[in-house]
Amino acid sequence: MITFSISRTMDDPVKVEALQIIDQKGHLLIDVSDKIWEYAEIALTEQKSSQLLEEVLEKEGFRVEKDVADLPTAFVATFGSGSPVIGILAEYDALPGLSQDSTPFKKVLDEEGNGHGCGHNLFGAGSLGAALALKGVMEKYDLRGTLRLYGCPAEEDVGGKVYMARAGLFDDLDACLAWHPDYSTSVDLDSSQAIDDLQVEFFGKTAHAAFDPWMGHSALDAAEMMTFGVNLLREHVKPSVRIHYVITDGGKVPNIVPEYAKVWIWVRDLDRAGVKTVVEKVEKIVEGSAIATSTSYKINTMGSYHEMLINRRGSEIMQKNLEAIGAISYTEDEILYAKKIQKETEVSEKGMDPAIEGLKEPEKYPEGGSTDVAEVSWITPTIHLSTTCAPFGIPWHSWAVVASSKHPIGYKGMFLAAKVLATTALDLFRSPDVLKEMKKEFDEKRKGYTYKSGISPDQKPPIRIKRK
Numbered sequence: 001m002i003t004f005s006i007s008r009t010m011d012d013p014v015k016v017e018a019l020q021i022i023d024q025k026g027h028l029l030i031d032v033s034d035k036i037w038e039y040a041e042i043a044l045t046e047q048k049s050s051q052l053l054e055e056v057l058e059k060e061g062f063r064v065e066k067d068v069a070d071l072p073t074a075f076v077a078t079f080g081s082g083s084p085v086i087g088i089l090a091e092y093d094a095l096p097g098l099s100q101d102s103t104p105f106k107k108v109l110d111e112e113g114n115g116h117g118c119g120h121n122l123f124g125a126g127s128l129g130a131a132l133a134l135k136g137v138m139e140k141y142d143l144r145g146t147l148r149l150y151g152c153p154a155e156e157d158v159g160g161k162v163y164m165a166r167a168g169l170f171d172d173l174d175a176c177l178a179w180h181p182d183y184s185t186s187v188d189l190d191s192s193q194a195i196d197d198l199q200v201e202f203f204g205k206t207a208h209a210a211f212d213p214w215m216g217h218s219a220l221d222a223a224e225m226m227t228f229g230v231n232l233l234r235e236h237v238k239p240s241v242r243i244h245y246v247i248t249d250g251g252k253v254p255n256i257v258p259e260y261a262k263v264w265i266w267v268r269d270l271d272r273a274g275v276k277t278v279v280e281k282v283e284k285i286v287e288g289s290a291i292a293t294s295t296s297y298k299i300n301t302m303g304s305y306h307e308m309l310i311n312r313r314g315s316e317i318m319q320k321n322l323e324a325i326g327a328i329s330y331t332e333d334e335i336l337y338a339k340k341i342q343k344e345t346e347v348s349e350k351g352m353d354p355a356i357e358g359l360k361e362p363e364k365y366p367e368g369g370s371t372d373v374a375e376v377s378w379i380t381p382t383i384h385l386s387t388t389c390a391p392f393g394i395p396w397h398s399w400a401v402v403a404s405s406k407h408p409i410g411y412k413g414m415f416l417a418a419k420v421l422a423t424t425a426l427d428l429f430r431s432p433d434v435l436k437e438m439k440k441e442f443d444e445k446r447k448g449y450t451y452k453s454g455i456s457p458d459q460k461p462p463i464r465i466k467r468k
């Protein structure tokens with residue numbers, strides 16, 4: 001038997017009721033989370049996962065708009081009307097090749113399968129829990145306003161929110177809330193890295209590689225020159241820059257001069273300006289490589305994220321709720337499970353870390369990583385939470401996270417997130433002054449900048465499934 005309840009010092013009866021709804025819906029949320037874990041659908045194939053969330057939301061009385069922003073697996077679920085308009089983000093995509101059972105040791109379920117190595121099954125179901133609790137109390141206490149749950153696909157790939165932001169889906173929000181599974185618990189005051197996701201294609205001319213090679217123009221030569229140039233460029237970029245690539249197409253057999261090659265490359269830095277500087281240099285390298293090899297080229301910007309714009313006022317409100325709800329407690333069996341995973345992954349056997357971190361000053365150089373939540377953060381004040389869903393210190397994007405995401409240690413983090421999101425959103429629905437303060441800070445920090453998508457208006461997301 002799993003116990004979800006965590007210590008509670010809330011004295012606000014509306015909030016207490018919201019928390020109770022999450023406890024009552026506990027089995028539904030675990031069921032949704034487990035199903036998404038089992039579907040393990042990777043970016044832009046999240047058909048069953050999005051359908052499940054849509055069905056539950058419709059059944060619970062939300063109006064659900066499906067297939068939004070050219071993304072068949074994205075949706076917007078709405079309850080209520082008028083202002084304020086508060087958004088909650090949900091994700092549900094898995095990672096390729098991480099099939100794993102819910103065991104504290106590596107056990108592949110399906111050699112060809114995928115797995116929730118980032119815990120997005122918990123993310124989706126936790127945000128659903130917050131939305132259901134909010135709807136319950138909004139109805140009962142006749143609270144004014146609009147609640148939106150955004151079903152955001154492909155966080156692990158092109159970033160569904162990039163396309164949803166470009167389509168203007170977040171434009172009328174007064175604030176937005178999101179969370180992510182982690183191995184510690186905090187309201188996040190660190191930014192994230194800005195990134196451009198580029199696919200570079202080279203087009204050459206085939207020939208027999210031995211009989212008449214002088215007739216050919218090798219697209220692979222261009223790709224190799226490009227990556228060589230990029231590697232030389234590394235010496236002349238700021239230490240905060242990260243560049244990584246793979247060659248996804250480099251020809252089929254050695255005896256045909258390759259007429260097509262493709263390099264998939266990501267450029268990251270602390271902010272958009274930094275990314276732009278490096279990308280302009282990469283574009284020159286691509287052009288030069290094409291000239292030198294008598295090939296032509298095309299650069300497609302598949303995704304482009306800003307750095308996260310932090311909202312301190314909103315974070316303070318969330319921190320209060322997090323502290324009032326309190327830290328997660330674990331059974332001995334759960335701690336044992338965590339320690340076994342730590343032993344297997346060769347990290348210190350510390351078990352779980354449920355401690356609630358205080359609000360810190362933002363790091364000047366946030367740890368490596370980018371998120372498409374950042375796009376939303378430049379459109380509306382955005383607050384972000386991390387909760388403990390996995391053993392401390394384990395490698396992320398690994399089998400160990402998959403094993404934790406269908407287990408009480410994962411569920412408990414999901415419930416904590418649902419509760420913090422619901423109570424924080426309640427504060428925003430009921431306090432126009434707080435929303436005003438958050439907006440003021442947001443306007444000061446973005447210094448007149450209005451959100452501009454990094455992808456071109458006609459760039460279509462890569463659709464990988466048949467539409468419903």
Ligand SMILES: [Zn+2]
Pocket residue numbers: 118119120155180
């Ligand atoms: Zn993730």
